[in-house]
Amino acid sequence: MICGVTLLAITQPCRHSGIRVDCAHCKARLVSVCAAFEPEDLDPLQAMAHPICFSAGETLFLENDPSDAAYTVTEGVVRLYRIFADGRRQIVSFLLPGDFIAAETHGRHAFSADAITQVTLCRFAQTQFAAVMERRPHVLQRLYEMSAQELIRAHEHMIALGQRSATEKIAWFLVTLRDKWARSGLASNEIPIPMLRQDIADYLGLTIETVSRTLSSLARDKKIIVMPQGVKLTDPKAVERLAAT
Amino acid sequence: MICGVTLLAITQPCRHSGIRVDCAHCKARLVSVCAAFEPEDLDPLQAMAHPICFSAGETLFLENDPSDAAYTVTEGVVRLYRIFADGRRQIVSFLLPGDFIAAETHGRHAFSADAITQVTLCRFAQTQFAAVMERRPHVLQRLYEMSAQELIRAHEHMIALGQRSATEKIAWFLVTLRDKWARSGLASNEIPIPMLRQDIADYLGLTIETVSRTLSSLARDKKIIVMPQGVKLTDPKAVERLAAT
DNA sequence: CGTGGCTTTGAGGGAGGTCAAGCGCCGTGG
DNA sequence: CCACGGCGCTTGACCTCCCTCAAAGCCACG
Numbered sequence: 001m002i003c004g005v006t007l008l009a010i011t012q013p014c015r016h017s018g019i020r021v022d023c024a025h026c027k028a029r030l031v032s033v034c035a036a037f038e039p040e041d042l043d044p045l046q047a048m049a050h051p052i053c054f055s056a057g058e059t060l061f062l063e064n065d066p067s068d069a070a071y072t073v074t075e076g077v078v079r080l081y082r083i084f085a086d087g088r089r090q091i092v093s094f095l096l097p098g099d100f101i102a103a104e105t106h107g108r109h110a111f112s113a114d115a116i117t118q119v120t121l122c123r124f125a126q127t128q129f130a131a132v133m134e135r136r137p138h139v140l141q142r143l144y145e146m147s148a149q150e151l152i153r154a155h156e157h158m159i160a161l162g163q164r165s166a167t168e169k170i171a172w173f174l175v176t177l178r179d180k181w182a183r184s185g186l187a188s189n190e191i192p193i194p195m196l197r198q199d200i201a202d203y204l205g206l207t208i209e210t211v212s213r214t215l216s217s218l219a220r221d222k223k224i225i226v227m228p229q230g231v232k233l234t235d236p237k238a239v240e241r242l243a244a245t
Numbered sequence: 246m247i248c249g250v251t252l253l254a255i256t257q258p259c260r261h262s263g264i265r266v267d268c269a270h271c272k273a274r275l276v277s278v279c280a281a282f283e284p285e286d287l288d289p290l291q292a293m294a295h296p297i298c299f300s301a302g303e304t305l306f307l308e309n310d311p312s313d314a315a316y317t318v319t320e321g322v323v324r325l326y327r328i329f330a331d332g333r334r335q336i337v338s339f340l341l342p343g344d345f346i347a348a349e350t351h352g353r354h355a356f357s358a359d360a361i362t363q364v365t366l367c368r369f370a371q372t373q374f375a376a377v378m379e380r381r382p383h384v385l386q387r388l389y390e391m392s393a394q395e396l397i398r399a400h401e402h403m404i405a406l407g408q409r410s411a412t413e414k415i416a417w418f419l420v421t422l423r424d425k426w427a428r429s430g431l432a433s434n435e436i437p438i439p440m441l442r443q444d445i446a447d448y449l450g451l452t453i454e455t456v457s458r459t460l461s462s463l464a465r466d467k468k469i470i471v472m473p474q475g476v477k478l479t480d481p482k483a484v485e486r487l488a489a490t
Numbered sequence: 491c492g493t494g495g496c497t498t499t500g501a502g503g504g505a506g507g508t509c510a511a512g513c514g515c516c517g518t519g520g
Numbered sequence: 521c522c523a524c525g526g527c528g529c530t531t532g533a534c535c536t537c538c539c540t541c542a543a544a545g546c547c548a549c550g
Contacts, residue, residue, distance in 0.1 A: 152355045165538095
């Protein structure tokens with residue numbers, strides 16, 4: 001069954017309090033900022049990490065909301081986006097477990113975010129976080145490296161938006177999403193896709209119709225199989241060739 | 246005369262050695278990483294900063310070149326880009342004085358860069374730079390902030406590429422370029438544009454013909470005046486409205 | 491079984507790409 | 521000094537890919 005992990009997450013109840021933080025067993029730790037803390041030195045991390053939980057569809061925050069915290073996604077998928085007055089929406093990135101949210105200017109969020117599936121986050125209050133970094137430069141170092149990495153990803157997204165055809169965009173989306181899942185331990189050519197067609201369209205600068213048509217066309221060519229909750233790459237090489245990184 | 250600054254830079258001779266670093270009088274200092282150093286504490290900065298100079302058209306480095314340094318642009322304009330096997334090119338950003346270059350993965354440059362005008366850079370050897378940051382966390386802090394800021398700019402570029410029409414893209418390009426120049430002290434509605442039409446096209450995901458047609462159309466509507474080395478916004482409000490940030 | 495949200499598919503149109511020609515500017519050489 | 525050639529830019533005509541509008545299918549839920 002495809003997307004077992006995601007579906008499981010959706011069906012679990014979402015409790016907003018009373019959850020214990022357990023950094024030692026956190027699946028997201030090693031791919032997140034938290035990896036800057038040694039396993040035998042998790043106490044200060046655990047002390048300032050506060051878990052929050054959102055159901056699918058809930059809004060984490062809106063653009064321009066005052067921001068006094070940073071977050072690490074520990075479970076679920078988040079979309080980060082900006083909306084125009086006329087309703088156009090650009091999804092800037094999909095956040096998976098391990099991803100860090102700190103994009104803000106002058107204490108306000110630069111983008112809106114909401115939960116695509118059920119989501120759990122670790123919340124770090126800005127002041128505490130700053131204090132910890134003061135004493136542990138390598139945490140800041142780690143944060144900087146992650147941000148630089150994120151910048152490179154953003155650049156590749158730009159390439160996709162600016163230079164690729166609809167088919168290439170979809171192929172690129174599938175391949176990069178597969179690799180992102182792999183990073184959080186789900187390495188497979190069966191790619192869970194919890195987001196709606198509209199999300200994919202707004203991520204790639206296309207319309208839902210074009211997304212749908214393109215997926216159908218790839219399926220007709222026996223390169224993929226479209227499933228209710230995701231896509232299976234039956235000819236990964238061909239799809240990767242289309243993605244043309 | 247429009248673009249006096251840029252033209253001056255182009256006509257100056259480019260000497261590759263024998264230039265003294267003078268951080269105290271560097272125009273780019275206050276907007277770059279170097280702002281993390283106090284005015285009375287510029288010696289360590291000056292000690293590790295090595296100036297390099299490139300003529301218009303020269304390549305600074307190519308994608309995948311090993312990278313053992315970071316750079317700050319002190320004069321001129323640089324384009325950062327990636328090229329595909331089939332010749333498509335996406336320009337990821339234009340770097341102006343004060344901008345910092347450190348985008349790399351695993352010691353290799355993630356993108357290619359070359360000089361659009363004559364360019365001078367301050368080079369910081371990776372090892373020295375890392376050593377300084379070790380002792381001065383606030384430099385790292387500054388670097389992180391700049392990188393986060395850059396990430397936000399990249400996201401806005403993505404929005405431009407994904408959601409905007411040709412006219413909106415051009416308007417956005419003009420407005421943001423104007424504001425970038427303003428940041429390095431050249432605040433005016435007469436915008437120097439040292440880059441070629443092809444550069445603009447590859448930056449916005451358009452063709453040179455569309456760039457040209459769109460500029461002509463904006464000029465016909467009396468919103469701008471197209472000049473040999475740049476563009477003058479005759480109706481800044483209208484152009485800003487089109488840019489629809 | 492009906493309703494509503496999401497997706498797929500089809501038909502037609504338009505924004506921007508492609509191809510091609512011509513212009514303006516500048517450096518070079520006769 | 522002017523003719524020539526090259527490069528970058530502009531403009532026009534045509535075409536294509538993707539968007540728009542519309543309808544129908546699928547599935548979950550009441």
